[in-house]
Amino acid sequence: MSEYNDYKKAYLRERRARDEVESLLEEKTRALYSANQTLERQLAQLKNQQAVLINNERMATLGTLSAGVAHELNNPLAYVAGNLESLNYYISPILQLLETVKLLEQNELRGEQLEARLIDIYLRQRIDEITNDLPDLVHDTLHGCERIKTIVNDLMNFSRSNNDSFGRASLKSIVEDTLRLLHGQLKGYELTVAVEDVPNIYCKEGALKQAIINLLVNAKYAVDMSHKSHKSIEVLLAPGNDQDIILSVSDNGIGIDADVLPRLFDPFFTTKPVGEGTGMGLAVTHAIVKEHKGKIDVQSQEGVGSQFTISFPLEQ
């Protein structure tokens, strides 16, 4: 009986040990769970802040784009306005001819009277010139309006928030739309564009346009700073290996200091003078690429130029 009691005592001691260890473990697990909850909340908050930053950066980019877009709108507007002015001048002879036709139809004008009136209109109103000009004027005016419509649509597509949702889209179209948006700003630069057909990817169109604009605006800045006579920017889009798509933006600008490279994608880091640049462009670009499970890499040599390469995975 004594041996049994000793055995039971040992068993109860072992059971208490298990209880104590379990209690300790549960306490730690609860603390871990609570810390995890806090981290999840902070992560959600960070994601929210990141979305706000990206949106702010997009608004800043819209500001940058506005000067170029205004210039882009001015060209078609100028010839639409010029053509309308000519058309306005041509209205009078056309109305006179129509009035003559009306008088003829009402038998109020016949024979010599009619002939004299027509000759008078013909001699005074340059009817040949009007006949030649009219189709081109209307055609060019319509073309100008279409161009304005495209520019405004591109700008609206860029700023529209519904582009912030993920969906299947063509990277080729995204790159082409973005280049059209920057068309005015990239005039005077030797722009090489080699955009191949690549499979559609699951992406946020607006965000990707934002990323590409940031790279192109930086390339333009780097080229301007180099004061080279030959200003070259190259945009390439092509299939990479079987699993990704490569997009690269290169320039022959000033290049990037090797010391600066490791901090290039840090938020609020900029090499631009005070008052220029938010320091968020490349940070936002990096965040956008990460959000698309892609990778961004930079190769640069001071005085020679830089190349930013983004690889997007095909299966996301």
Added chain:
Amino acid sequence: MRGVIFRGLEELVVEAIGMQAWDELLEAHAPEGRVYVSPTSYPDAELFALAQGVADKLNKPLTDVLAIFGQSLFGFLAEKHKGISSKFASFEELVLSIDSVIHMEVKKLYDEPNLPSIAAIVKDDKTIVLEYCSNRKLCFCAEGLLYGAAQFYSRKLKIEHPQCMHSGAKHCVLILHLD
């Protein structure tokens, strides 16, 4: 099944029929050298075999043993997790919080994918209708737990079990009649 449930059974067996009986049950129905600890999961079959072993030893139907076990398990769990049991001022409050509070606390501690789903509706101030659904079909144990909870709050409880998963129903219906 989580080790904490095995530990509850161990406690009951050792208290009721002795340490030797528990050892014999382990010898007969558990892998060699098995020691149950709360955070670890063990095969469900092991618990059922041990419970059946208890039923055989006591010469009682398994359902009766599960009911007794459930009743004892509530006291064991309430003692072990005083922080949780003290959150409920009444039996009714506890029953209505099984899914939203108690099972949530279990999930915080253990990665337990097979928790039963329990929906409780108050019919009147003396009747609660409870729907129990679990792939383990431990409704008799659930009944026992409810009796244990009633005892904990010094309430008299009678349970009707008009619909049962063991008879092919998708879920069990337990009607709780309080004094």
